[in-house]
Amino acid sequence: MARSSSGIIVATLTAAALAAVGFLAVQAEAAPDHPTAHASGRAAGKAKDGEQGKDKAAGSAGQEQGKAPNAVPEDSGTGLRVVYGLAQKRVWLVGSDGKATRTFEIAPSTVNPPPGSYAVTSRTPTITGSDGTPVEHVVVFHRDAAGVVFGFSAAVDGSSPKPDPAKKTGAIREQPADGRAMWEFAVNKTPVVVVP
Incomplete structure (x- = not known):
């Protein structure tokens, strides 16, 4: 009887340990420093930053419709x-x-x-x-x-x-x-x- 309850305890602990390891693996996959999550998060962040940059550019004095302040003026000809x-x-x-x-x-x-x-x-x-x-x-x-x-x-x-x-x-x-x-x-x- 002692052996079987000890086996049950070991089996329960093993199952709990495997569940904990599985849970930690899922958490690690979603963590911001995980290469895959970080890369996609960085790309999304850059896109968001780009949108914010456009908004800032559009709101700056002397700029038209989000054009960069140093953009070549329209109606200034073509070519060199x-x-x-x-x-x-x-x-x-x-x-x-x-x-x-x-x-x-x-x-x-x-x-x-x-x-x-x-x-x-x-x-x-x-x-x-x-x-x-x-x-x-x-x-x-x-x-x-x-x-x-x-x-x-x-x-x-x-x-x-x-x-x-x-x-x-x-x-x-x-x-x-x-x-x-x-x-x-x-x-x-x-x-x-x-x-x-």
């Missing part, structure tokens, strides 16, 4: 071109595939070029800017009827201009690294599109 957004004070270097290879903020001078399509007309490696600052990588794309020259350049010392409102100048100042990128990208006759 430089796009200059007057209101955004930003330039996009756009490849032939229509995608920006680089975008950066600029510091405009006292006069803006009218929105429209232009082309690079001249390039000068170094010169003294209209504000008396030594500049490099000068890329000119327009001269208006009053003789104001519009072009991109970078101050050798990296400074931003402090335009004198009494002077009508069309210099568009870039940071040195952006000026180098513009210089390499915008060879003579490269289209330049100015948008509002």
Whole structure:
């Protein structure tokens, strides 16, 4: 009798241990650090984060219908071109595939070029800017009827201009690294599109 009750106890304990192991296996499968559950949870989290990112982008000032703030402006032409957004004070270097290879903020001078399509007309490696600052990588794309020259350049010392409102100048100042990128990208006759 003692042997049979001891066998029953052992059998009961074995069954309980197997049930506990089975329960723990089910719990482990559903745990967030389990590779399968974690991967699917991460994918779902990324999708949710992406939706939240779109919502944030849509709510940001100056953005339209969830567009990224640095997206190439619509109605700025097609193909390889430089796009200059007057209101955004930003330039996009756009490849032939229509995608920006680089975008950066600029510091405009006292006069803006009218929105429209232009082309690079001249390039000068170094010169003294209209504000008396030594500049490099000068890329000119327009001269208006009053003789104001519009072009991109970078101050050798990296400074931003402090335009004198009494002077009508069309210099568009870039940071040195952006000026180098513009210089390499915008060879003579490269289209330049100015948008509002």
